[in-house]
Amino acid sequence: MTATTSTALPPGVYVPTKDEKSHQEAIPAPTPAPSWPQTPKMRLSVEDMAHPGAVRFFKHIQDINTFLESCVIAIFELLFSPNTAPTNVRSVTLILREMDGIAYTTGSRLDNDHKEIHFSLRHIAAIDVERIGDDIKGVLQHELVHCFQCSxxxxxxxxxxxxxxxxxxxxxxxxxxxxxxxxxxxxxxxxxxxxxxxxxxxxxxxxxxxxxxxxxxxxxxxxxxxxxxxxxxxxxxxxxxxxxxxxxxx
Incomplete structure (x- = not known):
């Protein structure tokens, strides 16, 4: 008969007690993060790169794609569940151009699955310098909601x-x-x-x-x-x- 053998653990290795093992096994696994639909393709069109409004925009919104994607995820988290988040929006085009007003959202000439956000360069050029960053971000967040919300x-x-x-x-x-x-x-x-x-x-x-x-x-x-x-x-x-x-x- 072969004798049972064991190898001693190296010095300093901690061995949990039976009660500690039981407690560790009872700890539930962390809840997985929600799985949201893929964000749509983001496009950008600038009517006049030299316009004062365009210069100010790019000074305060440097990574445009990342910011817009964060806005979309926020919309999913606040207005939908993973099972109800819309998947029909295929692209969103941000159009910076000279126009009256502030901004508006519409379907593109292709179809309503392609959205357009028109943002006034004239308005951006006139925003108070102390709040221009948050104002631009706020308008973009507001208009992106219109691309996805239920109405x-x-x-x-x-x-x-x-x-x-x-x-x-x-x-x-x-x-x-x-x-x-x-x-x-x-x-x-x-x-x-x-x-x-x-x-x-x-x-x-x-x-x-x-x-x-x-x-x-x-x-x-x-x-x-x-x-x-x-x-x-x-x-x-x-x-x-x-x-x-x-x-x-x-």
Missing amino acids: GHGCPGGLIEGMADYVRLRRGFAPPYWKRSSEGKWDSGYERTGYFLDWLDTTYPVDGNGGCVRRLNESMKDVYDEHIWTKLTGHSVDSLWGKYAKTMQG
Whole structure:
């Protein structure tokens, strides 16, 4: 019969006790990071490279592709789940050109799966120097939301714009002149509705950690139903707006 042998461990090697081994085996494996769809191809068109607005843009946004991709991932994280994130957008072209206004988003001449963001060089040239970086980033984040968000039949225009500013707010790109306000209607749009959605997501965390605005967005893929507010929170949107207004009373 062959005798059982063992090799002694080198000095300094720690051997966990039976209780420690049991504890280590009980530690759950870390939750894997969400698997988001591939971001679309990003394209850039500049009407006039020598325009003061173009010079300022490239000074403050140096790695354009990386920044735009981070904006898309933020949209997926705030407005979708891995199973609902859109995959139909094939490309986004950022067009910097001389025009009135600030920016707008549209489908391209190819089809609606190719998006275009038109951004005014005149506006960029006029932005206050103290906030130009965040202002440019904020406008791009807002317009990119329009490339992906759900906006089914009957969805209020103010909710569409407010959801874009909600994402901009959550990304930390809110300009200093924005402020919370309960004046007017809940769907007045832009930052007024954006702040309301931010409050809603914090106050009614349907997934335990936010998720209310995401569920709201996902529900509007085909058609907007005002009963979604009651389904998510137990209150109508007008009642929620009233509750929100009370949080700002002295």
